[in-house]
Amino acid sequence: MTAKNEPQYDVLWPLSRKAVKKTAAAPRVPDLNGKTIVELWDVIFRGETIYPLVREYIKKRFPGVKFVPYTEIGNFHGAREREVTATIPDKIRHFKADAAIVGIGA
Amino acid sequence: MLRAAAIVEKMGVPTASIIGSGFLKQAEVILKGIGVPLAIGVYPGAPMVDSEAELMRKVEESLAPGLLKGITGDAPVEGDTSVEPQAGAVVFSGSYDDVQEYFYRNLWTDGLPVTPPTRERVDAFLAFTERKADEVLRVIPQEGREASILSIAVNGVMAGCRPEYMPVLIAIVDALCDPKYRVEDSGSTPGWEPVVIVNGPIVKELDFNYGQGVMRVGRQANTSIGRFVRMYLRNICGFRIPPGAGDKGSIGQTFLVAMAEDEDSAAAVGWPTYAEDRGFKKGENIVTVHSVVAITSPMYSGGDDAKTHVQQWTDIIGGSFTYWAHTGFKTGLWSPLIIAGPSIAGVIAKEWSKDQVRQYMYDHMKVTAAKATHYAQMTSTPTFNFESLVEQGILPPSYTESKDPQRLVNVLIKPEMVEILVAGDPGRNQSRAYMSNHVQGPPTSRKVELPKNWAQLVSASKK
Numbered sequence: 001m002t003a004k005n006e007p008q009y010d011v012l013w014p015l016s017r018k019a020v021k022k023t024a025a026a027p028r029v030p031d032l033n034g035k036t037i038v039e040l041w042d043v044i045f046r047g048e049t050i051y052p053l054v055r056e057y058i059k060k061r062f063p064g065v066k067f068v069p070y071t072e073i074g075n076f077h078g079a080r081e082r083e084v085t086a087t088i089p090d091k092i093r094h095f096k097a098d099a100a101i102v103g104i105g106a
Numbered sequence: 107m108l109r110a111a112a113i114v115e116k117m118g119v120p121t122a123s124i125i126g127s128g129f130l131k132q133a134e135v136i137l138k139g140i141g142v143p144l145a146i147g148v149y150p151g152a153p154m155v156d157s158e159a160e161l162m163r164k165v166e167e168s169l170a171p172g173l174l175k176g177i178t179g180d181a182p183v184e185g186d187t188s189v190e191p192q193a194g195a196v197v198f199s200g201s202y203d204d205v206q207e208y209f210y211r212n213l214w215t216d217g218l219p220v221t222p223p224t225r226e227r228v229d230a231f232l233a234f235t236e237r238k239a240d241e242v243l244r245v246i247p248q249e250g251r252e253a254s255i256l257s258i259a260v261n262g263v264m265a266g267c268r269p270e271y272m273p274v275l276i277a278i279v280d281a282l283c284d285p286k287y288r289v290e291d292s293g294s295t296p297g298w299e300p301v302v303i304v305n306g307p308i309v310k311e312l313d314f315n316y317g318q319g320v321m322r323v324g325r326q327a328n329t330s331i332g333r334f335v336r337m338y339l340r341n342i343c344g345f346r347i348p349p350g351a352g353d354k355g356s357i358g359q360t361f362l363v364a365m366a367e368d369e370d371s372a373a374a375v376g377w378p379t380y381a382e383d384r385g386f387k388k389g390e391n392i393v394t395v396h397s398v399v400a401i402t403s404p405m406y407s408g409g410d411d412a413k414t415h416v417q418q419w420t421d422i423i424g425g426s427f428t429y430w431a432h433t434g435f436k437t438g439l440w441s442p443l444i445i446a447g448p449s450i451a452g453v454i455a456k457e458w459s460k461d462q463v464r465q466y467m468y469d470h471m472k473v474t475a476a477k478a479t480h481y482a483q484m485t486s487t488p489t490f491n492f493e494s495l496v497e498q499g500i501l502p503p504s505y506t507e508s509k510d511p512q513r514l515v516n517v518l519i520k521p522e523m524v525e526i527l528v529a530g531d532p533g534r535n536q537s538r539a540y541m542s543n544h545v546q547g548p549p550t551s552r553k554v555e556l557p558k559n560w561a562q563l564v565s566a567s568k569k
């Protein structure tokens with residue numbers, strides 16, 4: 001494409017630095033018996049049907065697992081998003097969560 | 107949603123997140139910006155259109171096993187090991203065409219040719235601010251990139267702006283960076299687009315169009331600044347359509363040229379300007395960034411009495427925006443921004459203040475509760491109901507005064523949600539309205555900070 005004597009341009013990178021502090025994922029929990037899974041739901045995309053099915057699936061394999069239903073955390077999307085999101089750490093500690101299921105992005 | 111999962115994961119509690127298969131590329135981008143790898147269970151396809159049996163099958167066969175593995179299996183690991191250039195580095199040298207091709211292949215353009223961002227051109231922009239090039243306004247959540255002054259200048263050059271627009275560009279990005287604006291939701295499926303509204307003496311100084319043809323491409327200030335916003339959302343905020351990712355607008359809109367108010371006409375009819383409505387003083391240079399998810403047809407209205415015009419607005423805006431108002435009901439916020447044609451504003455303002463216009467529209471724009479509920483359930487929220495929203499204090503009690511599904515409820519939650527600005531063709535009786543996307547991109551304003559030697563710089567740039 002370049003014709004002779006055409007001006008040359010030294011161009012700058014148009015993006016900017018990523019300032020992300022990286023953290024490793026949490027250790028997993030191979031045996032869920034006796035453990036607590038906290039549910040978080042953003043109240044969209046049929047979670048009212050999906051979460052009970054997921055609960056049932058996991059309980060079949062780990063009968064001793066306990067679920068804290070999504071109603072305990074509240075809707076972390078929409079009108080009260082920031083307020084509810086700010087309460088998540090305290091609630092996770094309060095319910096002594098061993099794991100969490102978070103949804104729904106669809 | 108993944109940001110909530112990241113909060114939990116960073117506390118040392120393993121998570122597994124539910125993601126629809128169509129959102130995996132979006133998730134990939136977000137994961138790079140939140141700094142912790144997350145496990146994902148995939149729901150194949152779109153849950154909103156699956157039968158009950160199909161949904162059960164997909165949960166059993168795909169989603170639930172994925173979630174279980176995410177919690178009990180191997181911990182997810184960081185996948186992004188890419189090394190990027192330094193901010194301000196020269197990344198390519200070549201001819202005009204070579205630059206276009208290189209930028210296009212790297213997904214750094216909007217598909218149109220860009221002005222090559224050379225050091226010299228970028229420095230010309232930086233001369234129009236007293237802020238340092240490496241100053242960071244905010245780290246933007248989506249990709250975790252810094253909204254730096256330098257990044258504003260580079261993308262301003264690329265979008266075809268003039269150097270003297272730089273103070274406006276900085277104010278725009280500062281508004282985008284306001285957490286209340288929620289720039290991280292710019293890639294949501296409704297495909298909303300920001301519009302920039304400009305008020306103050308700078309409208310004339312920078313030659314914005316606010317008259318006939320406003321909102322059409324063709325005037326450099328309006329067009330290039332509108333293009334800049336989309337370019338910035340793409341390059342710094344991380345919202346790219348395929349073959350990129352991050353922008354999940356299902357059927358998106360193109361960029362909107364900047365909107366400017368006809369302040370002379372507003373003054374002539376005796377109405378405060380849009381910026382004054384938002385609490386700023388007359389004569390201040392203000393930009394407001396505002397999401398637009400829908401636009402009405404042109405609203406023609408005739409007659410020499412206020413009510414006839416406002417009734418027409420109410421009918422047309424109600425007809426156009428009532429469907430999507432359910433998103434406002436869920437979040438407690440939405441707004442119609444009306445561009446009132448100068449001739450129409452003149453008729454209305456003889457009898458009514460802007461507040462009287464707002465009150466009329468609030469009182470007369472109605473929808474049945476059943477219809478609004480149906481709209482919400484079809485979109486994403488099968489559990490939508492007014493009772494729950496009133497109970498949570500998101501909507502006022504008037505929405506549940508009766509249990510009759512056929513009762514009429516207000517489409518506008520509060521009269522003050524109606525925004526009015528005067529612009530457009532003085533020789534025609536036309537207005538138009540723009541709908542915000544609930545809490546995503548609510549009107550957010552910033553004062554434009556001009557450098558001390560502004561007049562001298564502008565004068566020199568015009569030679």
